[in-house]
Each structure stands twice: as C-alpha cells, then as structure tokens.
Amino acid sequence: MDPYDFKKLEEKWKPVWNRMGLYRTGVESGRDPFYCLDYFPYPSGAGLSVGHCKNYIPTDVICRKKRMDGFNVLHPMGWDAFGQPAEEYAIKTGTHPAEVTRINSDTYRKQMKLVETSYDWERELNSSDPGYYMWTQYFFNLLFDRGLAYQFENDQMWCPACRIVLSNEEAAGGICWRCGDEVTRKKLKQWFFRITEYADRLLYDLDDLDWPEGIKAMQRNWIGRSEGAEVIFRVHNPETDFEFDLPVYTTRLDTIYGATFCVLAPEHPDIEKLVTSEKHDEVMKYAAEARAKSDLERTAAAEKKKTGVFTGCFALNPYNSEKVPVYVADYVLAGYGTAAIMAVPAHDERDHAFAVKFGIPIVEVIAPGGIPRGVEEAATVADGQLINSGSFTGLESDTARKRMAEYAEEQRIGKPDVRYRIRDWLVSRQRYWGAPIPIIHCEKCGAVPDRNLPVILPEMDNFEPDDSGRSPLARAEEWVNTTCPQCGGPARRDTDTMAGFVCSSWYFLRFASPHESDRPFDPEAVKYWLPVDLYVGGAEHAVMHLIYARFWTKVMYDEGMLDFIEPFSVLKNQGMILGNDGQKMSKSKGNIVTPDEMVAKYGADALRLYILFMGPFEAELEWSEEGIAGTYRFLKRVWSVVLETAGSQSTEKDEDFIAELRYNTARTVKKVTMDLDTFAFNTAVAAMMEYVNFLSANRERAYAAGSIWIDSIRKLLILMAPMTPFISDELWERMNFPGDTVISQEWPAWDEQDLVLDSVEIVVQVKGKIRARMRVPSGTGTDEIKKRALSLDRIEELLGDSEPARVIVVPGKLVNIIP
RNA sequence: GCGGGAGUGGCGGAAUUGGCAGACGCGCCAGAUUUAGGAUCUGGUAAGCUUGACUUGUGGGGGUUCAAAUCCCCCCUCUCGCACCA
Missing domain, CATH: 3.90.740.10 (Valyl/Leucyl/Isoleucyl-tRNA synthetase, editing domain)
Known part of the structure; x- marks a missing residue:
C-alpha cells in the first residue's frame, strides 16, 4: 500500500473534475433548484486567511451534499469591486483600482480553487465591470422614476480621515465604519434613496425570515419604529x-x-x-x-x-x-x-x-x-x-x-x-471608484436621468479625493460637459458615484443570468433560482448590505420585476476564526494563517475537515495547528483502513459482527445526514471519526463480513465526499466502485431496521443514582423490565425487605426505583 | 440603560421531547515498535478521598420533578450590537 500523498491526489483530480465541468449549472426545469450564496467579497490585497474558509468551506459542503440529494445547485462567486476599500488600497499602493481589483481577485480565485470550493466560475461577476454597473445605473434611474431617489442639501455625516460622506448606517455611533474615526458634519447636496418609505415593510417582513435572531433584532432596532x-x-x-x-x-x-x-x-x-x-x-x-x-x-x-x-x-x-x-x-x-x-x-x-x-x-x-x-x-x-x-x-x-x-x-x-429611527439612505460619494450617478443636470430641465447606459467611468490618472467635498470626477471636464437628453442644451453630468453598497444591493439577482446584455437579468432564470435558499456571511452586514438589499428587492417587486418580497430566505452567520493567541487575525499581530500554507502542509482535505470539525458553525473559534494535524491523522487512518481491507477473501461469516457493522453504518449515515442538514458539521465529522475508529478496531474481521464490509466502505466514502473530495474520489476509484466520481453518487439512505439491536442496556437507578446495569432483549415491556430490575442482586441488597414505593420505567433506557 | 448570544474537564467542544454528563478531537501519561522522531499502534486521562457497584460535579443561589447542563425565579460574568431616538 502506497502512503497517503494528498499532493498527488490534488494534482490528479483537479483537472479531472474540471474537464467534467462538475460545478457548472444551468436552468433545468425538471429539477429542484437550490441557490446557495456566499457574500461576494471585496478582494483585498491581503488575500484569504483560514478565517474566510470558515464561510466558504461549510457552504461548499452544503452545495455538494445538495447535489448528491438531487438538487440543481447554484453556487456562484464574484467581486464587490467598486467602493471605498478598493480605492483606498489603490491610493496607498499607487496602482489603478481596476488593476488592484484584477490582481486581488486573481489571488482570491486561486485560493478558493486551492481548497476546491465548487463555484460555477462561468458565472463570476465583478461589480466594477461596465456590463454590470450599467444595470446598477439602470436601477438608480428606476428609483428616480419611482420618486425614490432625490437630491437634498443638508449637514451630512462626513469622515475627515477618509474624506468621504457616509450614510447613516455607515456612521453608526458617530464612528466611520471603515476607519473608526469620529464623524463630523459637512453641508452637501447629496442623493438619497427613500428607504424610510419602506420602513414598515422592512420591519414586518422580518417576522417570516429564517435569520439569526440577533440580526433580526439589530434590524428592528435600526428601523426603530x-x-x-x-x-x-x-x-x-x-x-x-x-x-x-x-x-x-x-x-x-x-x-x-x-x-x-x-x-x-x-x-x-x-x-x-x-x-x-x-x-x-x-x-x-x-x-x-x-x-x-x-x-x-x-x-x-x-x-x-x-x-x-x-x-x-x-x-x-x-x-x-x-x-x-x-x-x-x-x-x-x-x-x-x-x-x-x-x-x-x-x-x-x-x-x-x-x-x-x-x-x-x-x-x-x-x-x-x-x-x-x-x-x-x-x-x-x-x-x-x-x-x-x-x-x-x-x-x-x-x-x-x-x-x-x-x-x-x-x-x-x-x-x-x-x-422611525431609520433615515433615508445617502448614496452619493465624492469618489472616483464607483458607478457614476447617471444623472445630467440641465439649467432648464433640472436633474434628467441619462438613459444611454452605461455612463462609463472616465479614465483618470489622478483620482485622489480632496477635502472640498467635490468628486475627483469634477476634474474630468470633457466628461462632465455634455448635452441634456431632454432639451439638447448644454448640461453637466453629476460628478458623484454611488456607494459600494448600492452595487451589492442586486448582485444576487445578476448571478441567475450573469451574461445578459440587454437587461439586468433574465426574469425566467430569476424566477427559477430566486429567492436565495441559503445566504452565508459574517454578521457585520446586519444593518447595511442586508437592509439595503431587502429594500431594493421590495422596490423591484413593486415595479413588477420580481415575484418575491424577500431576497434571502435563510441567513446564517459563520463565526470568526481567531489567531492561536485568541486575537483577531491581523497583519500587525502576525497571527494570520493562510489556507495556502495549510494546504501545502496537510492538504486541502485536512484543512476542509478541520474547519468543519473545530467547533459549531456560528461560534468564534481559535485556530490550532494541532487540530488540523488531528484531522490529517484521521485521513491517514481512513486511507489505511480502506486500502488494507480491500479485496475479497472468503472466510466464515460472522453474523454477530455483520449485525454490529450494519448498526454502526446505519447510525453513522443517519447522524451525518441529519447533521449536515442542520449545519452541525462538527458533530458530523465526529460521527465519521467514531465510525472509522470502529472499522479500524475491527479490520481483522473485515473478511468475516464479506460484501457488507465493502458496502460499508462505499457508504463511508460517499459520506466523506462533500467534506473531503480528494481522498474520497481516489479511494472510490481504487475500490473500483461504479460511476466516474463519488460526488455524482446518490446520497445513501439508512435502514431503521439496522438500528434495532437484539438487546439493549438498561440503567437501573435507585433514587436517581445509578446502582446497576442490565441487558434485556429489545422491545422488552415495562413490567418485565421492572421485574428484572427488582430481582438484581445489587438492587435487592440496597432495598432490603421493604417494597419500593414507586418504580419508573423508561423502556429501552432506564429504571428508577424509589424505596 | 436597551436588545441579541453564551457560561460544561488542562483545551476546542458533545449531550431529540428533562432520562447513563464529558461523544469526537487536541494535549498529557504509560506501553509497543523504531537508529531516531514533531511517525505509527495499544491502553489510560473530570475532581476528591475512606479506592467504593463511593462521594462531589455543567457560572452562583433557590425551586419544580422519581429524574435537571436542559424547565421556572433571583443573581453574577463574558461577548456582540444599539444607545440623549423624547
């Protein structure tokens, strides 16, 4: 038997799966759709840490499991490229933000492929792409037409450090959401969206959402009716x-x-x-x-x-x-x-x-x-x-x-x-790196929407903001001066761009049909896929992105573009991964762990498994390298128990062992199935470990179970497939199981009959304290259990001559005797 | 102050409707194998003592119950969000 060499497996299987187009998705009217979405990230220069994997790996496991359950799964990824973070980084590094986005998203994509997340990369999108932001502008005009976008001059929240105006949400607590500095006021004429008009609907529709209570509470509080x-x-x-x-x-x-x-x-x-x-x-x-x-x-x-x-x-x-x-x-x-x-x-x-x-x-x-x-x-x-x-x-x-x-x-x-506490949403930004507001200001006609989209962001060498409160775009004179679409007279373009959160308020719709060029989305595709069945990300978006996206969805519903009123049916927040010092991972603390180093050292499967195993999905957990070493050891044990017992060799059948094996297999299939469906990944992994421990301890009896053993291995590999795809497929192939890949197998069922054992252990308590144990045949009745319990030597000794005052029997579990 | 979540071994954490607390993993201890090991395998590992089919034990205190980590009341601590919103 050759040793477990994860590197070889990764090099072998990646191109195979890629050729098979395993993760590509299209509308198939005959199959039930399942749309699982990760918050699309702003690709930062730092790249991904294992903390990001705490989000992407569990959702990937869910998607793979759902595919095995027969669902048609949409699992897309894209880049929240427009907005302040990309621009700040660009200014700091002296690189154009478009270039920054390209480089950083390349890094992200590479890292995501490293851990084999099953995104359909043909649907990748980028919010700073004109083919995307022309539709962001289209929706701006839609809000304008519906009287939901207006310009208003007032004292606005202003972050002097970032030199940017902030929405109420971005300035919560008088603190800038980006840099944490104190917010001051600046008198500016700005564009607002009338989110307050939707306050009641945003509040009441929360009731029916399967979202974390904390997020719902934060939104209720923020709306503040x-x-x-x-x-x-x-x-x-x-x-x-x-x-x-x-x-x-x-x-x-x-x-x-x-x-x-x-x-x-x-x-x-x-x-x-x-x-x-x-x-x-x-x-x-x-x-x-x-x-x-x-x-x-x-x-x-x-x-x-x-x-x-x-x-x-x-x-x-x-x-x-x-x-x-x-x-x-x-x-x-x-x-x-x-x-x-x-x-x-x-x-x-x-x-x-x-x-x-x-x-x-x-x-x-x-x-x-x-x-x-x-x-x-x-x-x-x-x-x-x-x-x-x-x-x-x-x-x-x-x-x-x-x-x-x-x-x-x-x-x-x-x-x-x-x-209500909620205020209208301030959306204009005096910044370069965003979708230009598609409005033309004409002295005669006032603010006129430009329907000739996209309004392309002009190329500029110097895009740094200043303290004036005017956008750098105001310096692009040629671009600014235009003609009024209504009267043809001279006019000026609005020089502000939209806040990044505007771009992310509809991207989940675009993923349904990302290549449409003459409309924002294909209504049929949206009808098939949406609303999102499972949305997963950190809790930091509670009263920003999540409230804005809900608002836009309702506006589009009112416009007749959508047939649902809430975009995200189920929301889950993954817990953060802290460094092994208990601190947030950060460059300055030097405690960042990257997936790259972990995959190099232990392999993608071990990393995936450890992320799932380290604790509950929602919990904040500390990274531990000893922990990943543990899941790596587990995979090596799987490797050897499967390969060492492979092949058929006829021996005498051991019926007792077969029953025990059937029981453990059924128990594990049931536990893993239920745990994956309820996001309890850590206990699903624990169940598989228990099962492998059982198989390993009985490996010398493998032949005595004959085909039942082989079938148990087959099921084990299927259960592992969503979590550890590489080792699962390699072993699947080596065992000569049918089908070209384990991930396209059907998820196994379990037989409840296998879970019924011949005998069960009953705990015998006296006044609630365990005093004895006994085995009785399964299905033994209450009276018989009581009789047997009372006749145990130990119990007779404790009770003496006196009749028990009361005996409680829980069939199959325990007897409690009250003297 | 208001709202959300959480307190279980040395550590991360398990524990359908109340029904054997500590699954699984880490760490640690012992043994086996090995030239060696940060490799592998086997066994052990809540605490206490009077070593027992013992006692205590799930943040603290009360209660309900034959039976409580789980239900009820009071309190403490941590954590996240909001906070002069009239």
Whole structure:
C-alpha cells in the first residue's frame, strides 16, 4: 500500500473534475433548484486567511451534499469591486483600482480553487465591470422614476480621515465604519434613496425570515419604529407678537400635564423666529457651537451634564393651557421626530436632569400602582395611574395615551403618529471608484436621468479625493460637459458615484443570468433560482448590505420585476476564526494563517475537515495547528483502513459482527445526514471519526463480513465526499466502485431496521443514582423490565425487605426505583 | 440603560421531547515498535478521598420533578450590537 500523498491526489483530480465541468449549472426545469450564496467579497490585497474558509468551506459542503440529494445547485462567486476599500488600497499602493481589483481577485480565485470550493466560475461577476454597473445605473434611474431617489442639501455625516460622506448606517455611533474615526458634519447636496418609505415593510417582513435572531433584532432596532403622538404647542414671541405652531413628538402623551418646558434642537429652523432680542446672541452662539461639535462629542459631553439656553419665549401646553418656557438644548436631536420636544421632568430622566439644573418646576402626573413616588430626586419612568391630569386623571397610562390622542384629533391640536429611527439612505460619494450617478443636470430641465447606459467611468490618472467635498470626477471636464437628453442644451453630468453598497444591493439577482446584455437579468432564470435558499456571511452586514438589499428587492417587486418580497430566505452567520493567541487575525499581530500554507502542509482535505470539525458553525473559534494535524491523522487512518481491507477473501461469516457493522453504518449515515442538514458539521465529522475508529478496531474481521464490509466502505466514502473530495474520489476509484466520481453518487439512505439491536442496556437507578446495569432483549415491556430490575442482586441488597414505593420505567433506557 | 448570544474537564467542544454528563478531537501519561522522531499502534486521562457497584460535579443561589447542563425565579460574568431616538 502506497502512503497517503494528498499532493498527488490534488494534482490528479483537479483537472479531472474540471474537464467534467462538475460545478457548472444551468436552468433545468425538471429539477429542484437550490441557490446557495456566499457574500461576494471585496478582494483585498491581503488575500484569504483560514478565517474566510470558515464561510466558504461549510457552504461548499452544503452545495455538494445538495447535489448528491438531487438538487440543481447554484453556487456562484464574484467581486464587490467598486467602493471605498478598493480605492483606498489603490491610493496607498499607487496602482489603478481596476488593476488592484484584477490582481486581488486573481489571488482570491486561486485560493478558493486551492481548497476546491465548487463555484460555477462561468458565472463570476465583478461589480466594477461596465456590463454590470450599467444595470446598477439602470436601477438608480428606476428609483428616480419611482420618486425614490432625490437630491437634498443638508449637514451630512462626513469622515475627515477618509474624506468621504457616509450614510447613516455607515456612521453608526458617530464612528466611520471603515476607519473608526469620529464623524463630523459637512453641508452637501447629496442623493438619497427613500428607504424610510419602506420602513414598515422592512420591519414586518422580518417576522417570516429564517435569520439569526440577533440580526433580526439589530434590524428592528435600526428601523426603530415607535408609536406616539404629534402635539402642537402654540408659541408666542412676546416681543414681536409673532405666533406659530410648534409640533412636538412624544411617546408619552399620558404625561403631558407634567410638561413644564419645551426644548428645540440647536438645528431647529424656527429658533431665529422665536428668540427674543435679549437672548438672541446667547442662543445663537450656543446653537452654533453645538452644531460644530461632532456627534460623538455631543453625546459624550451631554451624557454627563445637560446644557442649553432659554430663548425668552413661551409655548402654550394645549391640554392645560399652561405657559411653559422654550429652551434650545443639544440633547434634542435634529434628525428625529420634529426636532422639538415637550419636556416632562417628572417622568423622563433627561428632562429631569435638565430641569434640576435650570430650576424648572417638576410636576408629578403618573403614579405607578396609584401611589405617587415623589419625583424631586429622580424621574418615575414606569407607566401608572394619571394624577393632576384634568379630566384624564385616574386613567391608566395605556388607555390615557389612546384617549388623549383621540382628544387631540378632535380639538385639532395633534394626532397619533408613528416615527422611525431609520433615515433615508445617502448614496452619493465624492469618489472616483464607483458607478457614476447617471444623472445630467440641465439649467432648464433640472436633474434628467441619462438613459444611454452605461455612463462609463472616465479614465483618470489622478483620482485622489480632496477635502472640498467635490468628486475627483469634477476634474474630468470633457466628461462632465455634455448635452441634456431632454432639451439638447448644454448640461453637466453629476460628478458623484454611488456607494459600494448600492452595487451589492442586486448582485444576487445578476448571478441567475450573469451574461445578459440587454437587461439586468433574465426574469425566467430569476424566477427559477430566486429567492436565495441559503445566504452565508459574517454578521457585520446586519444593518447595511442586508437592509439595503431587502429594500431594493421590495422596490423591484413593486415595479413588477420580481415575484418575491424577500431576497434571502435563510441567513446564517459563520463565526470568526481567531489567531492561536485568541486575537483577531491581523497583519500587525502576525497571527494570520493562510489556507495556502495549510494546504501545502496537510492538504486541502485536512484543512476542509478541520474547519468543519473545530467547533459549531456560528461560534468564534481559535485556530490550532494541532487540530488540523488531528484531522490529517484521521485521513491517514481512513486511507489505511480502506486500502488494507480491500479485496475479497472468503472466510466464515460472522453474523454477530455483520449485525454490529450494519448498526454502526446505519447510525453513522443517519447522524451525518441529519447533521449536515442542520449545519452541525462538527458533530458530523465526529460521527465519521467514531465510525472509522470502529472499522479500524475491527479490520481483522473485515473478511468475516464479506460484501457488507465493502458496502460499508462505499457508504463511508460517499459520506466523506462533500467534506473531503480528494481522498474520497481516489479511494472510490481504487475500490473500483461504479460511476466516474463519488460526488455524482446518490446520497445513501439508512435502514431503521439496522438500528434495532437484539438487546439493549438498561440503567437501573435507585433514587436517581445509578446502582446497576442490565441487558434485556429489545422491545422488552415495562413490567418485565421492572421485574428484572427488582430481582438484581445489587438492587435487592440496597432495598432490603421493604417494597419500593414507586418504580419508573423508561423502556429501552432506564429504571428508577424509589424505596 | 436597551436588545441579541453564551457560561460544561488542562483545551476546542458533545449531550431529540428533562432520562447513563464529558461523544469526537487536541494535549498529557504509560506501553509497543523504531537508529531516531514533531511517525505509527495499544491502553489510560473530570475532581476528591475512606479506592467504593463511593462521594462531589455543567457560572452562583433557590425551586419544580422519581429524574435537571436542559424547565421556572433571583443573581453574577463574558461577548456582540444599539444607545440623549423624547
């Protein structure tokens, strides 16, 4: 027997499978489709680490298993090439981003082939390819036509380090998603997509998705639906006699009798109108200072102590006609609600802190359980019975909120209202490396979509961004100056490009028919393959890509292009692989392990098997080279147990061993089948190891099982095939099993009959503690088991003469005797 | 503070509906074979002592049950996400 030489096997089988076109896929109406998608990566210069394999190898195993189950499997790969990461890398290395993308995706593809992921490479796509991004532009125009794309000038999130504007999602927590620096504001005219119009659908449709609870919770939280009421406070400027309506948003209308002041955000547009001349300078200075601060500074400072200024102006509480002072303070956010609040210090912690500092009265109006708690020291936040609340006194908070909202509508002083945290999606970027926004600005016609697609990104030598907030494309004068498609007059192209997340909002559709040139996708192919049956990637996309892609899918559904409302039926997040020091793998820590070195040392099969075996799919795990050495040893054991016992040699049949072998085979087939279907790869591998241990321990009895042994080996190789394709096919060939490759075999079934043994071991407990064991024939009845248990010497000894008070029998498992 | 997830040997982790805790692997110990081994094979490996068909043991404390890692209540720790959202 020659030794297990993984290198030889890899060199032998790769070209064979390639010639067979094993991984190519097409629409076949007779077969059930299965679409398994890995998040398409941005190909970074660092290449793949074994951490990426934690995603790609398990999905590959699923795909191979599904093929063996008879499914027509779509498993594509592509490159999220447009966007900031590629451009940053290009600037750093002085290489054109197109070149960077080409080099890096070559590396990725090579590495993916190294571990033999079964992608259909004929469907490879690249979001920076004009044949792809012309359709991204097409969808931009579609959103424009549906009134879902608009331009708006305002203070935008701006990352000074990256010199780029950010969407709300990309600037979560006041931190840039790319570089981690603090985000500031910059006044810019930008393109937005009206994702807020889809907030309710994005929220409610989550319920039916088979996604990790954490991701769903994050999206719900991000959408942030809250039910409340808008109430109008009439504001009067005593100096100018100017009066106007100040709408405030509250979720606690039940507390309005305790509203003792109002607060406007520093950005509120009406400040100028209501501030008195005496207070003017102070208020304006405060507002200007607040606006200049970064969100992070504002939050950090204001959490410690509240700041604000009195405007000199008063507002009328519409419920009790009390005159309350109006303040400007930075703890009220410009972007939420109406940027103005009614403040109830008795029942809101923030208002309480502010009222204490500024000496504003605190009026208690909610009594939990009917008992006033006192509110001088701290606010009472809980619901309760209303007190001091006019005709509403005595109601419970929840009924009060409903009645008081009805009252507001009757009196025309307000209405029930629903608000969301999610903001419209800012999509324009002042960057070179992206899909140009296909809009032409004409003085006569305004913003006009360019239907002549693609709007090709012009070649530029210097594509570095600057601090101006203008795109480098603005410097490509020849490209910018054009004619209006509507009136033919002189016009200028929009010089911004789309954020990378726009390009990735529809790529999963393109994979169904990646070579279409006169439409974004073939509707028939999309109907056949989509929605995605299994989508796998890291959790970092929770409130970015995953929410954007859901939004676009719904827009396309509304347009009649799709017949489904959710793009990804099942979502799973793979856990991260940490270095052997327990730290995230990174260049600076020098703890990166690459698949290349592991494949060179132990082979692709051993790496694949270890990735599956190291722990649960979702778990964060530490890399251990001893671990991969273990799976390598296992493969060597498989090699020898299969080859050393091959060939037929007639001996006396051992029926007991045959039954035992059948039992172990059926048990393993069942366990591996069920585990692979539930993403429990680690226990599937463990089951195979147990099985091989069993075979190995009984190898000298192989001939006594005759053809049953050979059949067991056949099944073992099929079970291993999705996980370790090289050794499986090599052994399949050497065993002369029928069919040209093991991966095209049908997945084995198991016979439940084989799982029934002649006898079973029953545990005998006394008061829940194991005191004896006994073997009984399978199917022994409750009474018989009880009788046998009680007559065991050990049990009689423990029980003495007394009759047991109670005996519980679990047939086939245990007996518990209570004396 | 709010929301999600998780706490089991020296380590990674197993354990359908509550029913033998620690599968499988790593590491370690002993033995065999070997010129040698970071190779291979065999056996052992939760802790404790009074070495027993013993006792204790799944973050801590209570509870339900014949029986709890699993169910219920309280608490602690870790981790991820969000966070002045009125």
